[in-house]
Amino acid sequence: MLHTVNKSPFQANALLSCLRVVKKGSAILLIEDGVYGALVGTKATPTIQEAMKNSKVYALAPDLEARGIQDNVLKGVKTIDYGGFVDLVAEYDTVQAWL
Amino acid sequence: MLHTVNKSPFQANALLSCLRVVKKGSAILLIEDGVYGALVGTKATPTIQEAMKNSKVYALAPDLEARGIQDNVLKGVKTIDYGGFVDLVAEYDTVQAWL
Amino acid sequence: MKFSIMISEGPYTHQASDSAYLFTKAALEKGHEIFRVFFYHDGVNNGTRLTTPPQDDRNIVNRWSELAQAHKLDLVVCVAAAQRRGIVDPEEAKRNSKDADNIAPGFHISGLGQLIEAGIQADRLVVFGD
Amino acid sequence: MKFSIMISEGPYTHQASDSAYLFTKAALEKGHEIFRVFFYHDGVNNGTRLTTPPQDDRNIVNRWSELAQAHKLDLVVCVAAAQRRGIVDPEEAKRNSKDADNIAPGFHISGLGQLIEAGIQADRLVVFGD
Amino acid sequence: MSDEMMEDEGTIKKFGYVNRKAPYGTVYALESLEVVLIGAAFDQDVSVIFMDDGVYQLKKGQDTKASGMKNFSPTYRALEGYDVEKLYVEKESMDIRGLSTDDLIVPVEVKSSEEIMQIMEDQDIILSF
């Protein structure tokens, strides 16, 4: 299952709620303001590090670049473009959007 | 100064951010989904209790009633109607909406 | 006292327009003056006459139009925000070569300067948004 | 593979419509089929032809119209959500006694059943919202 | 009737509705319910999940008179009549808010986060609100 998170971890609870019900082997894709969750050296960094123990974590590169944070991405978070987003949707059976 | 908070404390950081910069003697008015912050027995109860030490805390009765939570309001939180909201705006010099 | 109101969200989707309406009504009932209601961001979507909400629900747009007429309210829709979202009066339609307009009675489209002026002229400015 | 898309927010205010558009385009480029794009909640506001965004910005509505034409996309605007928000096609205008319509080329208004069908017929449904 | 329509009728998919937002502050709860009602006519296998502030949608005693909005909470009671019977609330969301099933307008099954995870995984299609 693929989970998309589009909210900043500093502003909303979406990422935390997502992590409560993510199954081992699932994928989490950070998009839009959700990409702020993918960074090193922030208060939210431990959250995503914890998530990476059980799930693959991706972040959408165009959204990182728009926000000027593409160079601050945590090691192990894979950055992908929209083509990669499409591939993830095809790869996993269902998608849950944590709006 | 009057601070309005219209977000649920479980979903967004608005109430916490508000509390960081509320001056002693200010008023905080919970409206819309913000009224969930006014309740007893929730994980957010200590937050609003802390706020009440320095500020007057109000909650909009029509919004509490719509959500069926008017009987669960923390003691010390004053419930007011729209007329009371108007009075608060008139009483305090400025209004900051924590959107 | 003189109040100005800014509304940042459209009808139904967020409660902002409901809250602003009930606040405005209560302020008028208490004898305050409403200098201006300024619709910004998605708030401009309150100003379309093309809505047909369910009959068992409130009609947010009509409510504003009626309140405006009863109290000579100045309901201003921000032109820049309106252009992004497709709220158009006859003049704007002409200027931007649109074949229709959708502005509701009592609303008029004007510039952002009207928001600043609303802040300058009023004793209080209250923002309703998301 | 067959995808359906649901868009829950209007143009510009939230990034949802941008994300959905770029996803849809990428999916088509990879040879996938887009069964339907369903506009719900404020998403219906993507379907107005009355927007005039700043010239140095993208035109979200036109982009959808053009993609629909190029790829015969089925862009469905939910009728119930559209009535609340004032998105109207000629038929709806007639039915609800409106003096104008504002639907953009390539979009059409239909029922919520189309969303369920989009879920049934497609292999994947992806939601973009707020 | 076209082949596609026939095929359509034969397909039964698991439809999961995930409701995470409070009622009234935004319209998502109401418009989600409208989808569930319409969807019921399609004879799919429907599960409705309430978590985070979504559990507040089911709170008893909603009274919108003074706020002028439409009280749609009685409609949740009608779901049973549409054979929408799998209503789940996440226990952690309830606990954080100090809610018990006695506070809710309809009977629901309380599920752990782990169980909600599995219910989500079991769906073919998820509609998120």
Place this chain on the structure above:
Amino acid sequence: MSDEMMEDEGTIKKFGYVNRKAPYGTVYALESLEVVLIGAAFDQDVSVIFMDDGVYQLKKGQDTKASGMKNFSPTYRALEGYDVEKLYVEKESMDIRGLSTDDLIVPVEVKSSEEIMQIMEDQDIILSF
């Protein structure tokens, strides 16, 4: 010119803009900036506060090419030309995000939460975004 216009010209109020939202995910940051620019023509005493995710509006290196949106961050650099010089960021918001003033596209004053509180209190009018 009417008396009211005259009075209007004479009034100088303290206008505070409070920006708490990240850019691009929503339009509030961009449309807030548009108000600040228009407002500059009115010769008021303007302060712009960035806190919470609002501090991200000023992040260096924004590049919207791949996302197709309009990069409005260079406009913050134009504010000085409009005599909008009081730009404040809240220290706690910066710290939580691991940001320093070197990361920002314009010079700003870093203020403690206490100081931000006082700046807010000093305003006559607050526009919240």
